[in-house]
Amino acid sequence: MKNRKSLGQHWLKDRDMLLDIADSASSENTDTVLEIGPGLGTLTSALFKFFNKVIAVELDDRLAENLPKSFPGKNLEVVHNDVLSINLSDLNLPEHYVVAGNIPYYITSPIIQKFLHADHRPEKIVLLIQKEVAERLAAAPGDYSILGLSAQIYAKVSLGPVVKREFFTPPPKVDSQVVILEPLATPLASEKTMSLIKLGFISPRKKLITNLLVGLKLPKERLQAAFYDCKISDNARPADLSIEDWCTLEKCLLN
Numbered sequence: 001m002k003n004r005k006s007l008g009q010h011w012l013k014d015r016d017m018l019l020d021i022a023d024s025a026s027s028e029n030t031d032t033v034l035e036i037g038p039g040l041g042t043l044t045s046a047l048f049k050f051f052n053k054v055i056a057v058e059l060d061d062r063l064a065e066n067l068p069k070s071f072p073g074k075n076l077e078v079v080h081n082d083v084l085s086i087n088l089s090d091l092n093l094p095e096h097y098v099v100a101g102n103i104p105y106y107i108t109s110p111i112i113q114k115f116l117h118a119d120h121r122p123e124k125i126v127l128l129i130q131k132e133v134a135e136r137l138a139a140a141p142g143d144y145s146i147l148g149l150s151a152q153i154y155a156k157v158s159l160g161p162v163v164k165r166e167f168f169t170p171p172p173k174v175d176s177q178v179v180i181l182e183p184l185a186t187p188l189a190s191e192k193t194m195s196l197i198k199l200g201f202i203s204p205r206k207k208l209i210t211n212l213l214v215g216l217k218l219p220k221e222r223l224q225a226a227f228y229d230c231k232i233s234d235n236a237r238p239a240d241l242s243i244e245d246w247c248t249l250e251k252c253l254l255n
Contacts, residue, residue: 043102103127108130111127157181
């Protein structure tokens with residue numbers, strides 16, 4: 001079936017890699033997985049090696065209609081909808097479930113934010129995404145971005161295997177990588193801290209103190225004193241601060 005470029009469809013064909021992804025998603029606490037964008041069902045087939053039930057959310061009407069025909073007798077529920085607009089409470093999800101999928105770049109961040117902030121959060125989120133984006137999600141201080149911080153504040157983030165572009169049909173322009181997010185019981189920072197982070201990244205390449213002067217509209221002397229008290233250099237860039245640094249700075253500035 002011809003792929004639709006508008007939906008970012010690139011289907012993984014390597015059986016061993018598909019099984020690796022499904023294995024990464026497996027859990028002792030649940031036998032149900034919510035699959036995002038099952039496409040032709042290659043990952044779906046691998047997921048059934050580790051899960052009894054697959055709830056597959058597919059936007060493409062052709063694929064949503066054809067998918068059940070590939071899995072007769074399997075406990076497969078296909079939902080023809082956009083995962084970003086769907087209400088999770090409308091799905092037949094058990095108390096514990098995991099999320100898995102091979103997803104296009106342009107919806108990576110919205111999908112992650114949807115599930116990390118959901119009332120009924122998954123136990124684990126395992127996604128095959130663009131390699132560069134996966135690296136940003138798992139970055140350390142010095143390479144942080146809003147994407148990485150907003151993920152790591154709410155989840156433990158780790159990287160799985162790299163998948164070369166030639167393993168896809170049709171091949172994308174870049175390599176992909178598996179990223180694994182395990183939501184934390186308690187976020188590592190508050191919403192106020194997250195708001196400060198967003199202000200700090202107004203211009204990511206500029207000095208943090210310069211961005212905060214614009215965003216917070218506080219006297220420069222006040223900002224310099226807060227940076228000194230928090231042991232943060234005036235020359236620090238937004239990417240340099242750890243989550244703990246941001247929390248400390250928020251307390252100094254906004255409380």
